[in-house]
Structures are given as structure tokens and as C-alpha cells.
Amino acid sequence: SQTIHQWPATLVQPVGSPLSLECTVEGTSNPNLYWYRQAAGRGLQLLFYSVGIGQISSEVPQNLSASRPQDRQFILSSKKLLLSDSGFYLCAWSPGSPSTDTQYFGPGTRLTVL
Amino acid sequence: SQQGEEDPQALSIQEGENATMNCSYKTSINNLQWYRQNSGRGLVHLILIRSNEREKHSGRLRVTLDTSKKSSSLLITASRAADTASYFCATDATAAGNKLTFGGGTRVLVKP
Numbered sequence: 008s009q010t011i012h013q014w015p016a017t018l019v020q021p022v023g024s025p026l027s028l029e030c031t032v033e034g035t036s037n038p039n040l041y042w043y044r045q046a047a048g049r050g051l052q053l054l055f056y057s058v059g060i061g062q063i064s065s066e067v068p069q070n071l072s073a074s075r076p077q078d079r080q081f082i083l084s085s086k087k088l089l090l091s092d093s094g095f096y097l098c099a100w101s102p103g104s105p106s107t108d109t110q111y112f113g114p115g116t117r118l119t120v121l
Numbered sequence: 122s123q124q125g126e127e128d129p130q131a132l133s134i135q136e137g138e139n140a141t142m143n144c145s146y147k148t149s150i151n152n153l154q155w156y157r158q159n160s161g162r163g164l165v166h167l168i169l170i171r172s173n174e175r176e177k178h179s180g181r182l183r184v185t186l187d188t189s190k191k192s193s194s195l196l197i198t199a200s201r202a203a204d205t206a207s208y209f210c211a212t213d214a215t216a217a218g219n220k221l222t223f224g225g226g227t228r229v230l231v232k233p
Contacts, residue, residue: 051223097163112163
């Protein structure tokens with residue numbers, strides 16, 4: 008069966024520090040991968056999605072970047088965090104086209120920037 | 122802007138009662154999905170309904186879709202305390218580039 012992992016679970020970082028969040032998927036090949044951010048009590052905002060290694064689509068201009076160095080690994084990064092980067096970051100995967108299939112979510116990383 | 126908007130934003134009911142929440146969207150869709158999120162956790166897929174379907178059932182869940190009104194409803198029957206969570210609709214619309222767009226969610230509290 009397929010599983011998705013995210014780490015760390017929680018992170019507290021000072022403004023201006025770098026960020027690296029990792030997401031890995033097991034039990035499937037060539038998944039579509041997604042990074043979402045969720046503000047407190049709000050819906051999900053799609054940040055990046057990837058349909059293959061090295062293929063990244065950015066949805067909104069921001070202080071973040073994403074990379075997919077391996078088929079089942081998706082990394083969210085920042086060189087210098089802003090206060091506004093605080094939130095709950097969710098990684099997800101789907102087996103099919105970017106939208107018509109169910110998406111399976113990881114447990115999330117809660118990031119607090121102080 | 123968000124494609125899907127849930128209503129109400131919050132709902133409080135007694136165990137055993139039914140919970141109904143609605144989702145409205147703006148552009149034509151290919152499908153609509155409902156997800157549940159327990160506090161501080163990831164989202165869990167509940168049900169997917171395609172644009173040519175009008176109703177789907179899964180256990181105690183019933184989803185309807187009215188494409189003429191651009192709306193969907195999620196009904197949870199005989200609610201349990203474990204149903205306490207936030208519920209999100211997500212739409213797949215060609216106009217959105219065939220990506221899922223999530224609404225703001227409905228927070229449901231089921232009191233024992």
C-alpha cells in the first residue's frame with residue numbers, strides 16, 4: 008500500500024533563516040506531487056505541483072521554492088523565511104492527472120516563523 | 122479567489138443528528154471532491170462526484186451535485202462524536218488548469 012511521509016512535524020524558525028521540508032511517497036511510481044499551505048482555520052492554497060522529476064509548476068509568487076530530486080521525493084525550501092510563511096504545510100500525491108484523481112495527504116508540518 | 126465556498130463555516134450538532142453542509146462554485150467543473158480534516162492533521166478523501174452524476178453515497182455520507190446551480194451538498198447521517206472535523210470541498214475545473222481548488226471548509230462539532 009502507498010504511504011506518504013512528511014517531516015518535520017513541527018518547526019519553529021526565526022525570520023531570515025532557511026527552510027527545508029521534505030515529503031516522500033512509498034509504494035507507487037511516478038506520482039503527481041503537491042505542496043499546499045493552510046492558514047489557521049482556512050482552506051488550502053496550492054503552492055507547487057510536479058508531474059515528474061525536475062518538473063515543478065509554481066502556483067503563486069512567493070518566498071518559497073520546490074524541487075523534486077527523485078521520483079518520490081518533493082522538497083519545499085526557502086532561503087530566508089518571512090513571518091508570513093507561518094502556516095500548516097501539506098504534501099499530497101495522486102496517481103493520475105493533476106486533478107481528476109483523489110489526492111492523498113501527508114500528516115503536515117506546522118511551521119511557525121518568529 | 123476560491124472556486125469552492127462552503128456554507129456554513131461552522132456547524133454544531135448533537136450526536137445522532139444529521140449534518141448538512143453546502144459548497145458553491147463559480148465555473149464549470151469536471152468533478153467535485155469532499156475531504157475531511159481532523160484538527161492538526163492531513164486531509165482524508167471522502168467522496169468524488171463527477172459532473173455527470175447527481176448523487177453518490179458512501180456509508181453514512183451522501184453527496185449531491187447540482188451543476189445548474191453550481192452547488193454540492195454533503196450530508197452526514199446519524200452523526201457521531203468522531204465525525205467532528207473540518208470538511209472541505211475541492212473542485213476540478215478546466216478553467217483552473219485542471220488543478221484542485223479547495224474551499225475554506227466547514228467546521229463540524231458533534232457533541233456527545
